[in-house]
Amino acid sequence: MIIDCxxxxxxxxxxxxxxxxxxxAEFARTGKATTDAPPAVSDExxxxxxxxxxxxxxxxxxxxxxxxxxxxxxxxxxxGNEQTNIVWARYCNELVHRACQMFPDSxxxxxxxxxxxxxxxxxxxxxxxxxxxNEYGFIGANLNPDPTGGKWSDPPLWxxxxxxxxxxxxxxLDIPAMIHVSGSCxxxxxxxxxxxxxxxxxxxxxxxxxxxxxxxxxLKFIIPHGGGAVPYHWGRYRGRALDMGLGRIxxxxxxxxxxxxxxxxxxxxxLLLKVVPTKNILFASETVGAVQGIDPLTGxxxxxxxxxxxxxxxxxxxxxxxxxxTNALGVYPRLKAHPTCKACL
Amino acid sequence: MIIDCxxxxxxxxxxxxxxxxxxxAEFARTGKATTDAPPAVSDExxxxxxxxxxxxxxxxxxxxxxxxxxxxxxxxxxxGNEQTNIVWARYCNELVHRACQMFPDSxxxxxxxxxxxxxxxxxxxxxxxxxxxNEYGFIGANLNPDPTGGKWSDPPLWxxxxxxxxxxxxxxLDIPAMIHVSGSCxxxxxxxxxxxxxxxxxxxxxxxxxxxxxxxxxLKFIIPHGGGAVPYHWGRYRGRALDMGLGRIxxxxxxxxxxxxxxxxxxxxxLLLKVVPTKNILFASETVGAVQGIDPLTGxxxxxxxxxxxxxxxxxxxxxxxxxxTNALGVYPRLKAHPTCKACL
Numbered sequence: 001m002i003i004d005c006x007x008x009x010x011x012x013x014x015x016x017x018x019x020x021x022x023x024x025a026e027f028a029r030t031g032k033a034t035t036d037a038p039p040a041v042s043d044e045x046x047x048x049x050x051x052x053x054x055x056x057x058x059x060x061x062x063x064x065x066x067x068x069x070x071x072x073x074x075x076x077x078x079x080g081n082e083q084t085n086i087v088w089a090r091y092c093n094e095l096v097h098r099a100c101q102m103f104p105d106s107x108x109x110x111x112x113x114x115x116x117x118x119x120x121x122x123x124x125x126x127x128x129x130x131x132x133x134n135e136y137g138f139i140g141a142n143l144n145p146d147p148t149g150g151k152w153s154d155p156p157l158w159x160x161x162x163x164x165x166x167x168x169x170x171x172x173l174d175i176p177a178m179i180h181v182s183g184s185c186x187x188x189x190x191x192x193x194x195x196x197x198x199x200x201x202x203x204x205x206x207x208x209x210x211x212x213x214x215x216x217x218x219l220k221f222i223i224p225h226g227g228g229a230v231p232y233h234w235g236r237y238r239g240r241a242l243d244m245g246l247g248r249i250x251x252x253x254x255x256x257x258x259x260x261x262x263x264x265x266x267x268x269x270x271l272l273l274k275v276v277p278t279k280n281i282l283f284a285s286e287t288v289g290a291v292q293g294i295d296p297l298t299g300x301x302x303x304x305x306x307x308x309x310x311x312x313x314x315x316x317x318x319x320x321x322x323x324x325x326t327n328a329l330g331v332y333p334r335l336k337a338h339p340t341c342k343a344c345l
Numbered sequence: 346m347i348i349d350c351x352x353x354x355x356x357x358x359x360x361x362x363x364x365x366x367x368x369x370a371e372f373a374r375t376g377k378a379t380t381d382a383p384p385a386v387s388d389e390x391x392x393x394x395x396x397x398x399x400x401x402x403x404x405x406x407x408x409x410x411x412x413x414x415x416x417x418x419x420x421x422x423x424x425g426n427e428q429t430n431i432v433w434a435r436y437c438n439e440l441v442h443r444a445c446q447m448f449p450d451s452x453x454x455x456x457x458x459x460x461x462x463x464x465x466x467x468x469x470x471x472x473x474x475x476x477x478x479n480e481y482g483f484i485g486a487n488l489n490p491d492p493t494g495g496k497w498s499d500p501p502l503w504x505x506x507x508x509x510x511x512x513x514x515x516x517x518l519d520i521p522a523m524i525h526v527s528g529s530c531x532x533x534x535x536x537x538x539x540x541x542x543x544x545x546x547x548x549x550x551x552x553x554x555x556x557x558x559x560x561x562x563x564l565k566f567i568i569p570h571g572g573g574a575v576p577y578h579w580g581r582y583r584g585r586a587l588d589m590g591l592g593r594i595x596x597x598x599x600x601x602x603x604x605x606x607x608x609x610x611x612x613x614x615x616l617l618l619k620v621v622p623t624k625n626i627l628f629a630s631e632t633v634g635a636v637q638g639i640d641p642l643t644g645x646x647x648x649x650x651x652x653x654x655x656x657x658x659x660x661x662x663x664x665x666x667x668x669x670x671t672n673a674l675g676v677y678p679r680l681k682a683h684p685t686c687k688a689c690l
Contacts, residue, residue: 187500188501188551189497189547189550190554192585193550193553193585197574201542201543202534205534205535209538225581226577229543229573234612235647236636240538263580265579265583265620267616268580271577271616275612275613290581292584293587302581302584303584
């Protein structure tokens with residue numbers, strides 16, 4: 001079985017993004033959240049968005065199940081306020097839920113959180129988590145480590161007052177979170193090319209230099225995009241941790257942190273599979289997502305990451321099987337209850 | 346011949362850092378630059394700082410020449426104001442100059458710029474460049490793409506009004522710059538583990554998405570630390586550039602941008618040498634610097650990057666020779682006049 005742990009509903013119909021633009025424009029104009037309700041989306045619109053895109057690609061590449069969440073760059077936590085972002089998160093999560101219900105064998109949901117710049121995670125986030133996990137059957141959440149959109153001006157992940165209540169909630173619900181920044185309002189950072197990768201690297205070092213996993217030994221995070229810069233600089237991070245008296249990163253971080261395989265060329269995947277312990281790698285492609293074209297050097301899609309893993313000599317079949325499915329079942333405890341997974345257990 | 350393009354004078358005597366602390370404390374206290382002069386440093390202090398450290402390691406590892414600049418994390422552009430930073434840059438550059446004079450066969454200078462948060466590069470920087478290049482015989486500069494120290498709140502590198510006058514000056518002096526952030530005052534970013542690597546990746550994408558090299562076809566930048574996350578995500582960057590209609594990054598960026606080899610493990614160096622064109626790679630170790638310990642897995646120093654290159658099968662002897670010296674002579678035109686290089690040409 002092959003589980004892609006990182007897919008987004010990037011193919012919603014145009015009224016969805018248009019509603020968000022309306023929310024933001026109204027907030028900019030009035031300083032308040034609009035009371036306008038989000039527009040309807042028909043079953044047919046959801047079906048055709050998924051069927052000709054994510055699902056077609058999954059069939060072509062032999063992927064059985066995608067862990068599916070709202071469009072990451074659309075989470076947009078740095079815009080609007082908490083009230084707009086609650087409405088927006090509920091709307092986006094409901095669309096993912098409907099897609100999962102429509103294609104229950106192929107998708108399982110992960111939710112967007114109603115984070116907002118300057119707002120400490122609290123009631124709104126916990127309620128949306130309860131709704132998505134308990135009512136929708138979602139199995140995790142995307143956590144934005146920088147809801148200020150490239151300003152990085154809210155507290156870091158190790159801030160106990162700011163973040164620990166959310167970690168307690170994650171532990172209580174028995175869910176992991178994928179660390180995933182959203183758009184950038186800082187002209188220094190292109191969202192997809194810069195901010196995503198920097199966000200991944202930043203989160204890793206915050207985990208490495210803090211006591212989060214001493215305080216929450218069962219808490220789990222997935223760092224996407226192959227762990228940002230970390231595997232390429234594995235020596236720097238191993239060495240820096242030793243120099244700083246933090247011990248081995250394998251002990252300090254790697255019982256709780258997992259990297260996905262969204263690395264879009266063969267040598268990158270080879271390195272990832274070679275240096276990072278197999279138990280810490282989860283298959284993913286982020287399709288349809290960041291890079292949509294064909295690599296002129298290979299004739300294959302850049303984001304066809306399964307192909308790189310199949311071709312890699314950095315792992316054997318047993319290890320690849322862990323990466324393709326077994327590891328995900330360990331990281332997302334609620335995944336075991338999913339029909340597609342149950343059939344394989 | 347082996348040229349290390351990335352070394353810092355990290356081993357100055359204690360009064361040097363103490364003076365900077367005094368500058369900052371006085372600025373914090375009074376809001377003005379102190380008029381106190383920097384303390385004297387004896388020849389013996391310079392000699393013993395270098396001889397037992399950088400020079401000893403160069404000898405042990407067979408490195409002939411180091412392109413030497415002031416301590417990067419000490420540049421500290423986000424602290425003080427332009428006036429404090431002029432005094433500080435002049436002082437640090439003079440110490441590097443004296444080290445280069447003392448060991449002329451082994452070191453050649455690159456200068457720290459008197460950048461300051463919120464201050465557009467202008468007269469102070471140009472004067473210091475003239476002094477260091479024309480009087481001291483330095484061959485390049487370190488350019489901090491974020492003098493706000495992790496706030497990233499000054500303009501990006503493609504901002505014509507802010508940065509182009511400096512690029513004109515670089516072209517006029519026929520020097521390249523190494524992109525190098527300094528310390529971080531943002532609690533999200535550990536300077537060495539996060540900010541350095543993010544700064545490298547950020548600069549690359551700013552180059553990729555802008556017309557800087559259309560406007561300055563001969564301008565050259567070295568991105569240190571193996572190019573940040575870029576080589577590991579080479580497929581993402583190649584693919585993203587194509588998706589964005591920017592063409593091939595090899596054409597758009599790689600006639601002007603060079604990566605050093607400060608990657609502290611074998612698989613990282615193997616990947617760098619495999620995916621990045623050989624002409625774009627310059628040997629470096631950043632010794633004595635970011636990671637100073639021994640890798641328990643190999644028994645060798647993490648930062649002994651020559652060892653990884655020697656052992657790599659990703660490049661042949663001819664390519665390694667380019668990486669070890671020939672490329673540096675092309676990127677730093679003024680290097681050809683250095684006695685150690687002249688003897689080899």
